[in-house]
Amino acid sequence: MRRIMVLGAGYAGLHAVKQLVAQNPNAEIMLVNRDPYHYDTARLHEVAVGRTDPSEISFNLRETVNPGVTVVIDEVTRIDHDIRAVELRRNGLVFYDYLINALGGASSTPDVPGATGNVLPLITLNDAMSARSHIERVLTDYHLSQNPYDLRIAVCGDGFSAVAFMAALLYQLPGLAKQFGVPAERMEVHCFASNPKPLYRFDPKLTEWIMEYLGSRGVVFHANSRVTHVEPGAVFVGNQTFHANTIVWATGIRGSQVVPVSGYAQKFSRVIVRDDLSVVEADGGWPREFVIGDVSAVPNPQNGRVYPASAQLAIQQADCAAANVLSLMQGGRTFRFVFRPYGTILPLGPHSGVAQLEDSRGNYTRLKGAKVRLLINRMNKYFRDSIV
Numbered sequence: 001m002r003r004i005m006v007l008g009a010g011y012a013g014l015h016a017v018k019q020l021v022a023q024n025p026n027a028e029i030m031l032v033n034r035d036p037y038h039y040d041t042a043r044l045h046e047v048a049v050g051r052t053d054p055s056e057i058s059f060n061l062r063e064t065v066n067p068g069v070t071v072v073i074d075e076v077t078r079i080d081h082d083i084r085a086v087e088l089r090r091n092g093l094v095f096y097d098y099l100i101n102a103l104g105g106a107s108s109t110p111d112v113p114g115a116t117g118n119v120l121p122l123i124t125l126n127d128a129m130s131a132r133s134h135i136e137r138v139l140t141d142y143h144l145s146q147n148p149y150d151l152r153i154a155v156c157g158d159g160f161s162a163v164a165f166m167a168a169l170l171y172q173l174p175g176l177a178k179q180f181g182v183p184a185e186r187m188e189v190h191c192f193a194s195n196p197k198p199l200y201r202f203d204p205k206l207t208e209w210i211m212e213y214l215g216s217r218g219v220v221f222h223a224n225s226r227v228t229h230v231e232p233g234a235v236f237v238g239n240q241t242f243h244a245n246t247i248v249w250a251t252g253i254r255g256s257q258v259v260p261v262s263g264y265a266q267k268f269s270r271v272i273v274r275d276d277l278s279v280v281e282a283d284g285g286w287p288r289e290f291v292i293g294d295v296s297a298v299p300n301p302q303n304g305r306v307y308p309a310s311a312q313l314a315i316q317q318a319d320c321a322a323a324n325v326l327s328l329m330q331g332g333r334t335f336r337f338v339f340r341p342y343g344t345i346l347p348l349g350p351h352s353g354v355a356q357l358e359d360s361r362g363n364y365t366r367l368k369g370a371k372v373r374l375l376i377n378r379m380n381k382y383f384r385d386s387i388v
């Protein structure tokens, strides 16, 4: 029997598996994932600030995925396209007939000297839980140390995940201060933005509102302040030093570490894909492979710029990749991927948010405040329904 192998159980991989199962192909469907569980990446910031329990944003794969799917819990270390095999850390080489690579993103910490080990990235559920316990530890330390840097949190990054994290954190801070007996008024949140302001390319009116929302709640913005290196308890912007005993790293992602060792054409470890999501080298070489989700780089045909990574993009790519595998298996052709964005929805704590919604004609509607919360709940439900 032929084998369709799906790597990664994030939104992209699980939605692809769901679509494949629905078509009941005459093939084994194998899902490989490093952890025995899925986590909702778009809600990691809630866990990091201690608002949401990890169990609320994760589920066990073997209990949830269709029992007809072979679930392998192991780490992918490399892909050998020529012999059509994936190398797994414990299980060695496993062969495939068709491959959907949905290995997601990795932290950009290796790009900045000293960042690895001294900052808290927010890429995996383990990262989010580490951030949470770190914050609780420094607040506990403050009693003995009376060190003001224990009450200072530096957030490096100015994109959506940095903003979502800061807004969630601001909401939690009074409760954390009370719980750990530290003076709430002395706690500080600093945002290091490499651009003149956060969300630099987002809707200017909504960005202004977000700046006001965060600024009025105490966030100090450091504009044009790209962090150049990190030491324990300190970030450096050029030759300026800034001390903080919690440093959160939300500077965007690069693709999986598997990419550079597997011979792909890549940009920041994201695989550049063709318009049917097959890989660029596929001319006669790797035609049975599709790359989707955060590990892929999909150029927008209108301007050539790579679409920003998002769960909605990952889910739509999974539809296309699954359809392409099934079509190839039946001797058919592949389909072109067309992204239909519905806009951007950004949570700001548990009760607020902003949204820039896009209709099919490319017209935008802006929303902000409490009413966006309903949209966020719907979006999270849509993400979950897409994968289970």
Ligand SMILES: Cc1cc2nc3c(=O)[nH]c(=O)nc-3n(C[C@H](O)[C@H](O)[C@H](O)COP(=O)(O)OP(=O)(O)OC[C@H]3O[C@@H](n4cnc5c(N)ncnc54)[C@H](O)[C@@H]3O)c2cc1C
Pocket: 007, 008, 009, 010, 011, 012, 013, 032, 033, 034, 035, 037, 038, 039, 040, 041, 042, 043, 044, 045, 074, 075, 076, 077, 102, 103, 104, 105, 122, 123, 160, 161, 164, 256, 258, 292, 293, 294, 295, 309, 310, 311, 312, 313, 314, 345, 346, 347
């Ligand atoms: C804080 C935050 C908030 C976000 N908010 C939104 C939002 O509101 N809306 C939106 O659309 N997007 C949002 N995003 C982006 C969205 O979460 C990602 O684009 C989406 O998760 C990508 O899905 P994916 O399946 O490609 O990757 P992932 O969800 O990262 O899944 C990758 C999977 O592969 C596994 N894996 C990785 N490496 C290996 C390996 N070597 N071997 C085996 N398994 C491996 C991982 O464990 C994981 O299960 C947010 C992201 C973050 C970090």
